[in-house]
Amino acid sequence: EAVHAVNSRLFSFCGGLTGDWMVTSVRAICGETLPDAERLHIHQGLGNAHEALSSDTKWCLRGVTSNDRYVTRPEKELLVAKQAPLGRATATHAALIPIRKSAAWWAMTQDERRALFEEESQHIKIGMDYLPAIARRLYHCRDLESKEPFDFLTFFDFAPSDEPLFDRMLERLRSTREWSFVDREVDIRMKKV
Ligand code: HEM
Structure with a gap:
């Protein structure tokens, strides 16, 4: 039952020779690539462990969708009103950006992290400028x-013509104090096969 409950929320992102996305670049922004x-x-659920362990698979990253941690009710309503779902027919380009934050980030309390994330760094405010062109999901x-x-x-997925927009958002986010707590970040770009 407990395993089943997490099953549908679990996603694996596996780099290798197969999959619906063709990788166009892998770039380390911070830390090891x-x-x-x-x-x-991209694989949902516990499913086919065999596939994940195929010798052609170079790496497999796993994450679960979860409840919101920081967003306020008014922010949530603005997001829901403006955001687009992943998987639009026009969204033929995508980015997978795995991120690790430092011990200093995780040592803070929830309210300290929220203040840094939004009141200081304006992560949501910045991100909102790029909806609905950019669709997103956090694991x-x-x-x-x-x-x-x-x-x-x-x-993230988006139309090819919106990739420059996406890059501008990244410049803004990466210059915030929130990002000074990011100690590993890899930027993987791809297009639909
Ligand atoms: C978290 C919005 C772009 C990385 C969040 C949250 C929101 C949000 C609302 C908080 C979720 C919660 O309450 O738990 C947006 C919007 C974006 C955007 C609207 C525009 C497309 C990005 C980009 C990146 C990113 C481009 C990475 C390069 C993250 C990470 C978290 C996060 C790592 C988790 C932070 C933490 O819990 O410490 N984002 N975001 N976001 N976002 Fe964004």
Whole structure:
């Protein structure tokens, strides 16, 4: 029952030779990079462990969708009103950006993290400027029993013509104080096969 409950929230992002996304670049922004891969395969649930362990698979990152941690009710309402779902027909480009935050981040209390995340760094305010062009989903890794190399997996999809917009958002976010707590970040770009 407990395993079943997490099953539908669990996602694996596997770099290898198969998958619906063709990897166009793998770039370390901070810390160690990930090995190059030709394709990204996204897999939901506990499912096919065999596939994840295939010798063609270079790496497999796992995360679960979860409840919101920081967002306020008014922010949530604005987000829901403006955001688009992943998987639009026009969204043929995507980015997977796994992120790890430092021990100093995790040593803070929830209210300290919230103040840094939004009142100071304006993560949501910045992000809102790019909706609905950019669709997003956040996966948490720290709650998993498997020792995961990142704290978060962030996934975005967009039309090719909106990629410059996406890059501008990244510049803004990466210059915030929130990002001074990011100690590993890899930027993986891809397009639909
Ligand atoms: C968390 C919005 C872009 C990385 C969040 C949260 C919101 C949000 C509302 C808080 C969720 C919660 O309450 O738990 C947005 C919007 C974006 C955007 C609207 C525009 C597309 C990005 C980008 C990245 C990113 C481009 C990475 C490069 C993260 C991470 C967290 C997060 C790592 C978790 C932070 C933590 O819990 O410490 N985002 N975001 N976001 N976002 Fe974004």
